[in-house]
Amino acid sequence: MVRPLDSDLDASLIELGWTPFFSSQLSPDDRASLCPVRVMAVRRGKIAVSGLIAGAVSERLIPPYVAQAQGEDSHATVGDWLLIDEASSQIARILRRASLFTRRTPGNQRKVQLIAANVDTLFIVASCDQDFNLARLERYLVMTREAGVTPVVVLTKADRADDPEVFAHAARALHSDLQVITVNGKDLTSAGRLAAWCGQGKTVALMGSSGVGKSTLIKTLTGSERIITQAVREGDGKGRHTTTVREMHRLDQGGWLMDTPGMRELHLSEAGEGLKEVFDDILLLAQQCRFSNCRHDVEPDCNVRTAIAAGGLDKARFLRWRKLTLEECASATARSTQSRTSQKRGQSSGR
Structure with missing residues (x-):
């Protein structure tokens, strides 16, 4: 039997980055029977974890996935907090991520x-x-x-x-x-x-x-x-x-x-909110266009094009925003298609 955590924020776990956000996800049964560990490295076929194992801080190599789970959340990545079974080293659950x-x-x-x-x-x-x-x-x-x-x-x-x-x-x-x-x-x-x-x-x-x-x-x-x-x-x-x-x-x-390994290509997976924050200046300008669906190409009274002509907005920045926006639209379409496909497979398997 693994000892339960002495407190919501065990000192040894705090050093690894443990916070109330993760502690709040533990049930009494979790505390009594599972070990909280953090993924310190991802290697081929194995992950290195560190945490409270058998009542003491230690490290070990374990498989990187949750057994009998499906989807992206069934695989652990560096920085993840996990609950593992001490005897088998099997991941019981990946705790909800702060980021x-x-x-x-x-x-x-x-x-x-x-x-x-x-x-x-x-x-x-x-x-x-x-x-x-x-x-x-x-x-x-x-x-x-x-x-x-x-x-x-x-x-x-x-x-x-x-x-x-x-x-x-x-x-x-x-x-x-x-x-x-x-x-x-x-x-x-x-x-x-x-x-x-x-x-x-x-x-x-x-x-x-x-x-x-x-x-x-x-x-x-x-x-x-x-x-x-x-x-x-x-x-x-x-x-x-x-x-x-x-x-x-x-x-x-x-x-x-x-x-993390260097990435020569960074294809964003989801970027809707990120685009709004990074390019908030362009979105503010776009709110003053005559048409709410203005594409900033040939439409009359386009406030974005006016700002570019007046030197208030760098055209290169606008073009970069447009490129990222088109990529996000394509990604959103791909996510939607994938979701519908998964739903159909689930319905078929349930028959």
């Missing part, structure tokens, strides 16, 4: 890939060089806002740029309240500017393209020599994939730093 990052699988817009769960702050990592890309930053911002997570843009390789503030200014222009930090990822004092988001029990994740310096930054923040870094290809500034697993690293401040 979840997903993306559409490249080449299969109907399949969703889980990226990370229960993140408090996302460090969107870009570099002060030719790889800097506003459209890519906006995609990450939309995904972050959709997940209800605080975004912080971290611009690496500031020591190599003639004027890193040029890149910072361009990033800050994406949204009025966006935090943008420039760092030299190899320098502890410089990277230490990120400590404010890394307090005890807090989880921060890093996402960005390959070669922007995520692994170097993690190595500096954690002091870990296990983090492999590779040189960026000369000429085009594109990096090689260094990170191959999703993994959480302990920080001196008591928080956790989550690394």
Whole structure:
């Protein structure tokens, strides 16, 4: 028999990121018979978990899925909180997530890939060089806002740029309240500017393209020599994939730093609310168009086109918003089709 939790917030679990949000999901039976653990790393065919197992904090490797369950929620991802059976190591349940990052699988817009769960702050990592890309930053911002997570843009390789503030200014222009930090990822004092988001029990994740310096930054923040870094290809500034697993690293401040593989393609799975928040300036302008269904092409009295002509709205930003909006419409159609197909299969199996 596994001992029940001594309190709603056992001290050893708090260090792993346990909060009342997760504690409130436990029934008396859960507390008496199951072990709460957190997914610390996702590897091929196994996940590494850490938590209260047999009454003490320990780690083990277990299968990544809930037995006899179907759907996306039957698979665990890095950052998840689970309830497991001590004897079998089988996942009994994945606790409801405070936040979840997903993306559409490249080449299969109907399949969703889980990226990370229960993140408090996302460090969107870009570099002060030719790889800097506003459209890519906006995609990450939309995904972050959709997940209800605080975004912080971290611009690496500031020591190599003639004027890193040029890149910072361009990033800050994406949204009025966006935090943008420039760092030299190899320098502890410089990277230490990120400590404010890394307090005890807090989880921060890093996402960005390959070669922007995520692994170097993690190595500096954690002091870990296990983090492999590779040189960026000369000429085009594109990096090689260094990170191959999703993994959480302990920080001196008591928080956790989550690394994810670089993503050259980020296909958003659901982005409706995120688009509204990141592009709220365009939506406000659109409210003043004569027609509520204005497409901002040739319609008369289009306030958006007027703003572009007057220099109040950057046309490139408008075009990026339009592209993401069309993608979201296509994704919504795919989700609707998939839902109807699942319902039909359920009805057929129930006959």
